[in-house]
Amino acid sequence: MTDLTAAALPSLAANVSVPTYDRSAVRSRIVHFGVGGFHRAHEAMYLDRLLEAGHTEWGLCGVGVLSFDAAMRDALAAQDDLYTLVTTAPDGTSAARVVGSIIEYLFVPDDPEAVVAKLADPDTAIVSLTITEGGYGIDDATGDYAPRDEATLADLDGATPPRSVMGLLTEALRRRRDAGIPAFTVMSCDNIQGNGHVARAALLGFAERRDAALSGWIAENVSFPNSMVDRITPVTTDETRDAIASEFGIRDRWPVRSESFEQWVLEDAFPAGRPPFDEVGVQLVDDVEPYELMKLRLLNASHQAMSYLGILSGTHYVHEVCTDPLFIDFLQGYMHDEAIPTLRAVPGIDLDAYCDQLIARFGSEAIRDTLARQVVDGSDRLPKFLLPVVREQLASGGRIDHAALVLAGWSVFLEGRTESGEQTPAVDSRLDELRAIVADDPARLLDYAPVFGDLGQNPRLREAYLAARASLAARGARGAIAEVNGA
Numbered sequence: 001m002t003d004l005t006a007a008a009l010p011s012l013a014a015n016v017s018v019p020t021y022d023r024s025a026v027r028s029r030i031v032h033f034g035v036g037g038f039h040r041a042h043e044a045m046y047l048d049r050l051l052e053a054g055h056t057e058w059g060l061c062g063v064g065v066l067s068f069d070a071a072m073r074d075a076l077a078a079q080d081d082l083y084t085l086v087t088t089a090p091d092g093t094s095a096a097r098v099v100g101s102i103i104e105y106l107f108v109p110d111d112p113e114a115v116v117a118k119l120a121d122p123d124t125a126i127v128s129l130t131i132t133e134g135g136y137g138i139d140d141a142t143g144d145y146a147p148r149d150e151a152t153l154a155d156l157d158g159a160t161p162p163r164s165v166m167g168l169l170t171e172a173l174r175r176r177r178d179a180g181i182p183a184f185t186v187m188s189c190d191n192i193q194g195n196g197h198v199a200r201a202a203l204l205g206f207a208e209r210r211d212a213a214l215s216g217w218i219a220e221n222v223s224f225p226n227s228m229v230d231r232i233t234p235v236t237t238d239e240t241r242d243a244i245a246s247e248f249g250i251r252d253r254w255p256v257r258s259e260s261f262e263q264w265v266l267e268d269a270f271p272a273g274r275p276p277f278d279e280v281g282v283q284l285v286d287d288v289e290p291y292e293l294m295k296l297r298l299l300n301a302s303h304q305a306m307s308y309l310g311i312l313s314g315t316h317y318v319h320e321v322c323t324d325p326l327f328i329d330f331l332q333g334y335m336h337d338e339a340i341p342t343l344r345a346v347p348g349i350d351l352d353a354y355c356d357q358l359i360a361r362f363g364s365e366a367i368r369d370t371l372a373r374q375v376v377d378g379s380d381r382l383p384k385f386l387l388p389v390v391r392e393q394l395a396s397g398g399r400i401d402h403a404a405l406v407l408a409g410w411s412v413f414l415e416g417r418t419e420s421g422e423q424t425p426a427v428d429s430r431l432d433e434l435r436a437i438v439a440d441d442p443a444r445l446l447d448y449a450p451v452f453g454d455l456g457q458n459p460r461l462r463e464a465y466l467a468a469r470a471s472l473a474a475r476g477a478r479g480a481i482a483e484v485n486g487a
Contacts, residue, residue: 006080019100026059028103034130035062041233041258048101049280058275059103073107075253084255088366096248112161119172125272128187133380136202140383141453145205166206183221196226225267228292233258234369265291290346297339301385307374308409313477318369322362334402342392372425379430408468
């Protein structure tokens with residue numbers, strides 16, 4: 001068994017791919033906020049490929065903002081910023097690669113000024129983000145900038161030095177403007193429709209409250225490309241660590257396991273320069289929207305569709321529901337009858353084949369993705385993935401019974417118990433408020449404006465939601481699904 005370090009790379013097993021480039025010669029021209037599992041299975045992997053191909057000016061500087069990011073700081077520091085990425089195909093075969101694209105890691109609570117200085121450095125050309133749906137502070141119902149986290153609110157009140165993502169970006173851009181340094185590009189990699197537009201609204205919203213002139217400069221000089229990112233990446237557990245140690249002989253403090261499938265569709269809008277992403281499999285396009293709507297409304301919304309109902313029925317893993325004919329029929333029905341009618345044509349994509357591919361990906365037992373992971377912060381995810389489908393289907397007179405059952409399942413999930421009496425794995429920044437609402441009257445959940453806006457007042461949706469609640473009460477999750485499947 002070998003502890004992962006730079007010095008240990010030559011001694012790793014032959015079935016582990018390792019960097020052959022000189023990491024000491026790599027420049028970290030991309031700063032990334034939110035170095036979690038998905039970033040390390042996706043953007044960092046693509047950049048590792050570019051470095052391997054000789055483009056050594058495009059390394060990464062990772063940044064941790066929140067207190068729990070200290071664990072990532074310590075894990076990477078102990079391993080010379082290296083980690084193991086293991087990808088698993090649907091047939092169960094795995095491949096391991098030690099990724100070397102993260103060259104340095106900064107932890108904001110340790111030294112916020114060092115982060116600002118790195119962002120303000122003329123060598124920094126791109127700042128990328130995976131800060132989750134809730135990290136931008138945009139109100140889902142109104143589209144307004146309305147941050148709730150303490151660090152952002154403190155920065156808006158004038159805290160110095162800044163400690164929030166938007167505060168750090170704003171201060172760095174102020175310094176670049178004042179020094180005559182061109183602006184960097186802000187590249188969101190979060191699963192949000194129009195993630196570039198959302199990032200722009202958040203940064204301008206913050207800057208406007210601090211310095212209107214600076215906000216105007218940012219609006220004119222900073223590019224915010226949209227992107228669609230896709231790779232299923234479960235949370236790393238001790239089981240993950242043990243399995244990778246057993247199979248590949250590597251003792252890694254924080255490895256990543258993901259599916260073998262990968263996709264990144266990226267708007268080509270980088271005035272400050274960009275890596276040759278297209279050389280390593282990234283699809284550069286003028287318009288990302290058709291691809292992102294496909295992914296958000298088919299893949300991400302399907303995760304919501306399967307997870308609440310699966311958990312209520314006593315299931316724990318994604319592959320368990322996605323090899324169950326009852327759930328497969330339900331998911332295919334949602335995708336074909338409710339989601340696909342809301343999509344535009346997607347260049348180069350056969351949507352029927354894409355849906356079949358999703359079921360195959362979801363059904364991979366080797367990934368062992370949990371339903372609990374899919375339902376974290378449902379009040380942020382449902383408005384971005386599922387509710388846009390509902391809104392368009394209501395406008396067109398289309399079918400909504402699959403989506404209504406998902407919303408009803410969410411409301412029962414919030415009550416706290418599965419059908420067998422187990423506690424539901426509810427994690428949500430609004431959990432106490434949501435639970436109080438459903439305990440008082442489940443029908444009032446649709447009145448909760450931060451999630452539903454005015455959509456919950458639609459009579460047809462209310463009728464379908466209440467009917468789905470009644471079906472769950474009378475038949476349980478599996479019976480309610482069977483009723484929708486037969487409709």
